[in-house]
Each structure stands twice: as C-alpha cells, then as structure tokens.
Amino acid sequence: xxxxxxxxxxxxxxxxxxxxxxxxxxxxxxxxxxxxxxxxxxxxxxxxxxxxxxxxxxxxxxxxxxxxxxxxxxxxxxxxxxxxxxxxxxxxxxxxxxxxxxxxxxxxxxxxxxxxxxxxxxxxxxxxxxxxxxxxxxxxxxxxxxxxxxxxxxxxxxxxxxxxxxxxxxxxxxxxxxxxxxxxxxxxxxxxxxxxxxxxxxxxxxxxxxxxxxxxxxxxxxxxxxxxxxxxxxxxxxxxxxxxxxxxxxxxxxxxxxxxxxxxxxxxxxxxxxxxxxxxxxxxxxxxxxxxxxxxxxxxxxxxxxxxxxxxxxxxxxxxxxxxxxxxxxxxxxxxxxxxxxxxxxxxxxxxxxxxxxxxxxxxxxxxxxxxxxxx
Numbered sequence: 001x002x003x004x005x006x007x008x009x010x011x012x013x014x015x016x017x018x019x020x021x022x023x024x025x026x027x028x029x030x031x032x033x034x035x036x037x038x039x040x041x042x043x044x045x046x047x048x049x050x051x052x053x054x055x056x057x058x059x060x061x062x063x064x065x066x067x068x069x070x071x072x073x074x075x076x077x078x079x080x081x082x083x084x085x086x087x088x089x090x091x092x093x094x095x096x097x098x099x100x101x102x103x104x105x106x107x108x109x110x111x112x113x114x115x116x117x118x119x120x121x122x123x124x125x126x127x128x129x130x131x132x133x134x135x136x137x138x139x140x141x142x143x144x145x146x147x148x149x150x151x152x153x154x155x156x157x158x159x160x161x162x163x164x165x166x167x168x169x170x171x172x173x174x175x176x177x178x179x180x181x182x183x184x185x186x187x188x189x190x191x192x193x194x195x196x197x198x199x200x201x202x203x204x205x206x207x208x209x210x211x212x213x214x215x216x217x218x219x220x221x222x223x224x225x226x227x228x229x230x231x232x233x234x235x236x237x238x239x240x241x242x243x244x245x246x247x248x249x250x251x252x253x254x255x256x257x258x259x260x261x262x263x264x265x266x267x268x269x270x271x272x273x274x275x276x277x278x279x280x281x282x283x284x285x286x287x288x289x290x291x292x293x294x295x296x297x298x299x300x301x302x303x304x305x306x307x308x309x310x311x312x313x314x315x316x317x318x319x320x321x322x323x324x325x326x327x328x329x330x331x332x333x334x335x336x337x338x339x340x341x342x343x344x345x346x347x348x349x350x351x352x353x354x355x356x357x358x359x360x361x362x363x364x365x366x367x368x369x370x371x372x373x374x375x376x
Contacts (some may be wrong), residue, residue, distance in 0.1 A: 002311055005271055005349055006089050008373070010319050014273040014347060016288035017358055021055050022375070023267040028059050031223070031259055035236035037245060039256040041095055043221055044070045046260025046355045047268075053077075056263070062093035064221075064258040067368055071096070071114075087178045090114060091135070095218070097180070097258055099123060099139050106130035115179055119157040119216075121168060128172045135177040137218055138162060139191035140203060142196035147184025147222060148303050156181065162203045166212055178216025178253075179204055185302070186261060187222035190237055194244060196220075201248035216254050217245075223262040227305070227352055234262065261355040268354030270295050270370060275324060284319040284340055288348065291323010291330040293371040294361045295353065299332055302356035306333055308348045313338030317355050321348075325365040 009016055031040050044053065050073060055062070059075045065071045074094060078086045096109070096116040103126060111115075113133040118124055119141075127134055141156030157165055169176045179200050183192035192244040200217060207214050219241065222232050245255055272295075276287030290296060298300075298304035308321060317340045323330035338348070361369045 001257075002349075006311060006347065009271045009273075009347055012050060012299040012371055014271050015295060015355075016271040017295060017370035017372045018269045018271070018375060019049065019051065019354065020267045020269075020375050021051070022083050024052060024055050024264060027263045027267065028056060028061060030196055030234070031262060032255075035241060035257065036233055037242065037255050038219070039254065040197055041093070041097075041256055041258045041265055043097075043258045043260030044073065045359065047056055047264045047359050048073060049358065049359070049372065050076075055203050061180065062095075062256070064082060064095050064097045064260070066096070066098040067137070068108050068218075071109065087112070095137070097139075097218070097241075097373055101126070103130050104136075110134075115177065115216075118165075118169075119155060121165065123178045124169055124319075125163070128174060132174060134174070136174055137178045137317065138165055138169075138176060138215060139180045139182070140182040140196075140200060142183060142199055143192050144182075144184030144187070145192060145290065146187070146189035147192065148186030148188075150184045151182045152184070159203055163206065163210070166207055170212065176212060176214065177208075178218060179207075180218030180220060182220030182258075183222045185222055186224055186227075188224050188232055189224060190232065190240055191224075193219070193241060193374070197241070197244045200261060204249065215252070216256065217249055217256045219245075221258040221260055221262070223257075223259050225261050225265040225352065225355070227265075227307075258348065264354035266352050266354065268352075268357070270353045270357070271347050272350070272370075274342055274348070277342070277344060280320075283334075284317065284338075286319055286321050286338065286342065286348075287324060288332070289324050289367075290370055291325055291332055291367075293323060293327070293330060293364040294324055295357045295366060296323065296332045296350075297360040297362070298353070298356040301360050304356065306336075307350055307352070308333070308336050308338060308340060309351070310339050311347055311349070312339055312342055314341035316340070324367055327364070
C-alpha cells in the first residue's frame, strides 16, 4: 500500500486526495444489506465531489440535499430521463433535509414537487407562499448525547409541538408526508437511536389516530464510522434499528435514512508533504502543505481527530503537525507520534478522511488545497 501511495504522490504531486470508488460502492452495499427496509439517501454535504454522486447514482442511491446547488448536482444525471421518469426520481429519491430554505430556492424547486423538511411555523408560511407543491416531513428534536457533532441545538421541533405543526401545515393546504430526526453526526451512543425512534413512533401514531396519513419515517444520519477500535460496529446498530422499526412502525410506511460520513469517510486517503521543520520548546513541528483551512478542515468543523502515518522509519516522538498558512490557528494536531528524523520533502498519509474534508476546504492565503484523483 505504501509503495502505491508514494507512486501516486510522485506522479501527481502533493497534497493529494485519493478517492476510492470501489470502497464507496462497498460501503453503500453494506448499508443496504444491513438495513434492508431502509432507503439510502446519500447526504451530499459529507462530500459533494461530482464523481461520488455519479458513482452512487449508478449504484441506485437516493440523495439528501441541503441546497439548490446540491440538488442540481444530482439533477445532472436526470437530463436524459423522460419528464415522467424525471419527476418520479425527484419525488421518490431526493429530499431537502435542511429545515431552513431561502425563498429563492423554494421558488426554483416548486416545479419539481420536492420532499422537504420543516420544524417551525415560519418555515411553513414560507413553503406555503413559495413552494406549495412540496411534500413535507416534520423534523423532531431528539437526544444527541455523545455524538461527534450535535444537531438538536439548531434543528428539530419539540415533540410536544408536533401535533400543532402538523395540523397547521394541513390547514394551510400543505401535505405532511412523514417525520424525521437526526441523532447527531458520528453517533456512538446507540441509546440516542432507541430514544429517537420511540419519540417518533409516539408522534407518528398520534398523528395517524387524528386522520393524518403519514407514510414516511426518516431516521437521518449519524451512523458510526470505524475511525478507531473503540467505535461500536455499525452492524450492531443496524440490528437495533431493524428490530425497533419492526416493533414500532407498520409495514406500509417507507423508512429512509441519510448516511453521509458512513458512505465516504473510509473511502479517501490524503498524502501531504513536509515543507518545513522546526523545534519549538523542545517539540518538533512539522509544517505540511495542507492544513485546517484545506483538507484538514474537518478538525475544526467536524471535531475530527486526524491520523498521520509516515512512509519513513525512525524513533517516534510526540510531534506537532501544522498547516502552511500564516495563521497560528492552522494547527492540525499538537500531539502526533511520528519519527523525529523526517525531513523537508518527506510525505505523510492520512486515512479515513473522505467526509467533511474537501467539502469544507477553503483557499485561504491563496493555497489551492489538495488535488483530487479517483480510483475506480
């Protein structure tokens, strides 16, 4: 593996972001096999690279989009469809899961009769005014304790408000098709899912008793990626979800999910080069040609703990790894065990960096960031 990575770095230069499409397809198959009742909507925000979308589209995936631009990335592959096929795909395989949408986006997507989420009255008014053709999914606030990135402080209606929000939607002439939740990204506390499914079930059955024919339950994302051995296995979570869905919801509903990280995190490797080296207060600082403003942006936005591996050998010591910009904030990690004898021009590689990395990369200080290559 190391020889192959070094060969790629020599051929393409660094920093180099290597996307493994067979791995993407494998992760998608694992998800589908483990949760056979669940329709998989890839969360484009995790990594919006167009080639990833193409691979998943060809694999049969549905898509979770947060903006009009993400929607159009998927729509690119529908252009050759007949109008009826196109409309059905959008209705059946795309969801706007961002609960807050600007009026212009709603006006643009009105013609497609999209599935959209909401969690407050003002969003209902906006949808009613600009996109009354939409099918609605009410997002509920659920526990997200212990997740790497929490969601409940920004999104989700209190379960006690659900009845009112469903009723108001129908009073406005809109149609609520289902309920959704999100337990937080990289959820390793499986109790969050158990609690969320129980809350959703209660709201769901109360709504049906009152005559609202809800037919969709969206269990969101958060499915854990094995960044280290302490992360509980996804297959164990899948067994729990399958059992709870069987117990709590009737067979006639559609259950969907929005995995993002789970699909792409393990499908990418970054190769970066050491462009500077200094010893500060007794610690070696390795300066890379990539940092938190570029591919390591997940350290900031995603609370991701980076990993580094050396191609060279030597006595390990605790080192600092920092980025190339002139900002002192650009520190990737201050405690990485690496050989102390590495020099300028030597490379490091980082695994499992496919999610929330190049998706939130910037060009701060004029640095272009990593070149992306694809392995098919």
